[in-house]
Amino acid sequence: xxxxxxxxxxxxxxxxxxxxxxxxxxxxxxxxxxxxxxxxxxxxxxxxxxxxxxxxxxxxxxxxxxxxxxxxxxxxxxxxxxxxxxxxxxxxxxxxxxxxxxxxxxxxxxxxxxxxxxxxxxxxxxxxxxxxxxxxxxxxxxxxxxxxxxxxxxxxxxxxxxxxxxxxxxxxxxxxxxxxxxxxxxxxxxxxxxxxxxxxxxxxxxxxxxxxxxxxxxxxxxxxxxxxxxxxxxxxxxxxxxxxxxxxxxxxxxxxxxxxxxxxxxxxxxxxxxxxxxxxxxxxxxxxxxxxxxxxxxxxxxxxxxxxxxxxxxxxx
Amino acid sequence: xxxxxxxxxxxxxxxxxxxxxxxxxxxxxxxxxxxxxxxxxxxxxxxxxxxxxxxxxxxxxxxxxxxxxxxxxxxxxxxxxxxxxxxxxxxxxxxxxxxxxxxxxxxxxxxxxxxxxxxxxxxxxxxxxxxxxxxxxxxxxxxxxxxxxxxxxxxxxxxxxxxxxxxxxxxxxxxxxxxxxxxxxxxxxxxxxxxxxxxxxxxxxxxxxxxxxxxxxxxxxxxxxxxxxxxxxxxxxxxxxxxxxxxxxxxxxxxxxxxxxxxxxxxxxxx
Numbered sequence: 399x400x401x402x403x404x405x406x407x408x409x410x411x412x413x414x415x416x417x418x419x420x421x422x423x424x425x426x427x428x429x430x431x432x433x434x435x436x437x438x439x440x441x442x443x444x445x446x447x448x449x450x451x452x453x454x455x456x457x458x459x460x461x462x463x464x465x466x467x468x469x470x471x472x473x474x475x476x477x478x479x480x481x482x483x484x485x486x487x488x489x490x491x492x493x494x495x496x497x498x499x500x501x502x503x504x505x506x507x508x509x510x511x512x513x514x515x516x517x518x519x520x521x522x523x524x525x526x527x528x529x530x531x532x533x534x535x536x537x538x539x540x541x542x543x544x545x546x547x548x549x550x551x552x553x554x555x556x557x558x559x560x561x562x563x564x565x566x567x568x569x570x571x572x573x574x575x576x577x578x579x580x581x582x583x584x585x586x587x588x589x590x591x592x593x594x595x596x597x598x599x600x601x602x603x604x605x606x607x608x609x610x611x612x613x614x615x616x617x618x619x620x621x622x623x624x625x626x627x628x629x630x631x632x633x634x635x636x637x638x639x640x641x642x643x644x645x646x647x648x649x650x651x652x653x654x655x656x657x658x659x660x661x662x663x664x665x666x667x668x669x670x671x672x673x674x675x676x677x678x679x680x681x682x683x684x685x686x687x688x689x690x691x692x693x694x695x696x697x698x699x700x701x702x703x704x705x706x707x708x709x710x711x712x713x714x715x
Numbered sequence: 716x717x718x719x720x721x722x723x724x725x726x727x728x729x730x731x732x733x734x735x736x737x738x739x740x741x742x743x744x745x746x747x748x749x750x751x752x753x754x755x756x757x758x759x760x761x762x763x764x765x766x767x768x769x770x771x772x773x774x775x776x777x778x779x780x781x782x783x784x785x786x787x788x789x790x791x792x793x794x795x796x797x798x799x800x801x802x803x804x805x806x807x808x809x810x811x812x813x814x815x816x817x818x819x820x821x822x823x824x825x826x827x828x829x830x831x832x833x834x835x836x837x838x839x840x841x842x843x844x845x846x847x848x849x850x851x852x853x854x855x856x857x858x859x860x861x862x863x864x865x866x867x868x869x870x871x872x873x874x875x876x877x878x879x880x881x882x883x884x885x886x887x888x889x890x891x892x893x894x895x896x897x898x899x900x901x902x903x904x905x906x907x908x909x910x911x912x913x914x915x916x917x918x919x920x921x922x923x924x925x926x927x928x929x930x931x932x933x934x935x936x937x938x939x940x941x942x943x944x945x946x947x948x949x950x951x952x953x954x955x956x957x958x959x960x961x962x963x964x965x966x967x968x969x970x971x972x973x974x975x976x977x978x979x980x981x982x983x984x985x986x
Contacts, residue, residue, distance in 0.1 A: 543967070545965050547957070547960035550942070550956060553950075559952065623961065661946075683838070687838070691830070693831070694832045
């Protein structure tokens with residue numbers, strides 16, 4: 399087996415192990431709570447008989463490790479249990495929400511990645527110019543601002559003052575794609591602003607790092623124009639760290655949707671999670687939490703694998 | 716004093732903002748015109764001489780709640796960060812000194828905690844224990860033990876290899892004595908710079924949770940939930956809800972500027 403495939407296999411196994419550990423963590427956490435679900439649903443006044451019947455129905459009378467395995471095999475088959483609040487299967491609740499969240503995250507990523515890479519390139523090209531400094535200060539402030547602040551400022555400017563976009567991003571199955579793109583512009587823009595800063599700074603740093611190498615100096619001495627040096631000589635060599643940071647930020651994007659969805663009342667996974675936490679609907683919390691954790695872990699593993707694959711030194715060995 | 720003179724304008728700006736926030740937080744009852752939860756008039760009153768920032772969704776004075784909010788939000792963030800640092804650095808130093816299976820077990824547990832996005836982990840844990848202020852502080856402190864542990868362990872690892880630790884061990888000193896007297900003084904500067912940075916994260920975290928309605932619970936005044944409670948005003952073009960949100964942003968930016976300057980100085984780039 400070559401060096402690269404061994405490394406990749408290691409990362410994959412590590413990722414799977416992490417997922418198992420996370421699922422166990424989620425399960426144990428829910429086990430640790432005082433009292434049990436039946437008691438919580440029925441309240442203090444429930445008779446022992448109804449409590450026992452409920453426990454049997456929810457499978458709460460089995461030992462913990464059996465219930466964990468049961469839950470895990472259920473998850474693998476798409477059976478996530480029933481919501482305590484609405485008594486509907488959790489899987490049904492997730493389906494439409496899942497595609498909505500994915501749509502929003504993809505939308506933001508499609509704008510954010512090119513903008514971040516372009517800004518990073520330009521900042522690296524005109525290093526220490528007023529443009530570079532301006533972009534840097536902007537990025538630093540964007541990183542330290544809460545998402546809801548950015549979101550409300552955008553709402554105030556673009557939908558209240560200018561009236562270009564709706565304040566809420568309400569969509570359902572009947573909404574056409576064009577309409578969805580229009581209504582989700584502000585949430586996507588908010589998410590974009592939050593992740594662009596980090597990606598742009600990393601791109602700039604990666605390019606500047608490469609610009610110090612002798613072959614760049616050689617290209618310059620040959621009389622290659624500056625934009626060509628950056629695009630043809632520097633960018634391909636800086637691709638590995640850029641790809642890595644893009645994948646990491648996609649992971650952040652998926653998670654960052656929680657607050658943004660709440661601001662725009664967007665019917666996604668984040669909103670579902672927040673509602674479930676407020677009403678302490680644990681099967682829903684478990685399922686959505688597992689989804690977010692799994693996406694995050696997968697994208698992180700993907701970032702690792704991509705950076706291994708795009709590293710020529712490892713590829714040769 | 717001498718180092719203060721060399722501080723760049725951004726760091727000065729940061730220090731002034733932090734000092735003002737601290738003063739507001741400490742003297743909140745003296746400055747605020749009304750009590751924290753006192754209902755003083757109609758709901759959503761506009762800005763006036765009597766209520767400089769108007770009233771909120773329950774008719775409480777916005778300005779007073781902003782002032783008390785400084786105390787609650789910042790105070791809780793400080794408490795949480797301090798708890799995370801106390802536990803995280805103790806565990807990190809302990810793991811570095813003991814090594815072997817103690818280190819392995821602790822580090823793998825920390826790996827799992829760090830594999831889950833913090834906000835999601837916090838939401839899940841709060842769903843289990845129920846949202847309340849002590850629970851929120853405990854949950855966030857627990858989550859932030861992980862990064863502090865990693866940093867403290869890495870920093871302590873460099874120290875425990877040195878000869879004076881070996882000498883102290885040969886003298887027969889116990890692990891806790893070594894932690895307190897030999898390792899901690901040598902890693903404290905690293906930990907202090909990290910504290911500022913982590914405080915920002917924790918502060919934003921608490922604000923986000925409160926904004927989602929799962930953090931600081933009513934009627935306690937706090938900046939995050941004040942944004943949520945008054946968000947409807949935005950749709951009428953009123954900027955009042957942006958004031959608490961802006962205060963959060965301002966304080967984080969200010970602390971970042973100070974930390975930036977401190978890191979810059981610590982790295983020896985003194986020009």
